Amino acid sequence: MPRAATTSDAFNAVAEPRRREILNLLALEERPVSEIVARLGIEQPSVSKHLRVLRDTGLVHARRDGRQIFYRTNAEAIRPLHEWTETFARFWRHQLLRIKERAERKSRVN
Amino acid sequence: MPRAATTSDAFNAVAEPRRREILNLLALEERPVSEIVARLGIEQPSVSKHLRVLRDTGLVHARRDGRQIFYRTNAEAIRPLHEWTETFARFWRHQLLRIKERAERKSRVN
C-alpha cells in the first residue's frame, strides 16, 4: 500500500512544503490564486492543484469574486495537528527544565 | 516529481498514521521492537521499516540491549511541527473569542 492520500487528512496535506507555504501566506488574509502564484513563484496549475488538496482537507476556504477566487487558511483544520504535537510538548519542556536545573546546580557549585 | 521522501523531514514522517501510533507508544517509555509489534498489531518488518524512517528523521532514539533494541520517542524532533502549528493557534483562538463574544451579545439581547 502506498502512503495515504494527501486528500485524506491534514497530516498528509501539510507534509508538502509548498502547501505549508501557501497556508502561511493565506493565514493573515484571503488572496486570489494569481497572488499566490506571484508571491511563491510556483506555476499556476501547480498552485491550483495544491489548493485543491488543501480545500478537500478543509485547510482552506474559497470564495469566488468575479473571475477571481479568494482563498484563505482555515486555522481550525490545523488544530488536530497542534493538539497531537502538544501531547509531546511536556516532554521537551521537561527536558528543558532538567537542563535548567542542571545549570543552576552547576552555578551553585561554582 | 513525486512526493518528498518520508526521510526528508518530520512533517513527512508523521504523515503516516502508524508512525504516529508508534511515536505515541514510545513517548512515555522506551520499548523493544517486539512490544511495538505486539501492541500495535503490525508485522515486524513493517515496524522495523517505520522505525527506520523515524530514526532517520531523528524522531526516535535507539539503544541496543542484548538482542533487543529499545526505541524511544525524541520529543524534541516534534517541536518544529508544534511551532509551525502554533503560528496558526492564535487564529482559532481568536475565532473562539469571536464566537464567545457573539454568544454573550446574544444572551445580553435575550
Place this chain on the structure above:
DNA sequence: ACAATACATTCCCGTATAGGCATATGTCTA
C-alpha cells in the same frame, strides 16, 4: 560451532503522488 531469538533489509507490486504542458471551464467586457 550451532540453534534460537530479535531485528533489519531486500525485492516485488500496485498505488499515489507532484511537476510540466496543454486544454477546459467559468466570468467579465466590448
Place this chain on the structure above:
DNA sequence: TAGACATATGCCTATACGGGAATGTATTGT
C-alpha cells in the same frame, strides 16, 4: 457573441511509497 482573463483539470512521467514474503545480520545460550 467573441475575446480576454482567472482558474481548474487532464494527461504524462519519474519517483517514492507501504505492505507482504523471504532473507540477512547480530546476539545469546548451549
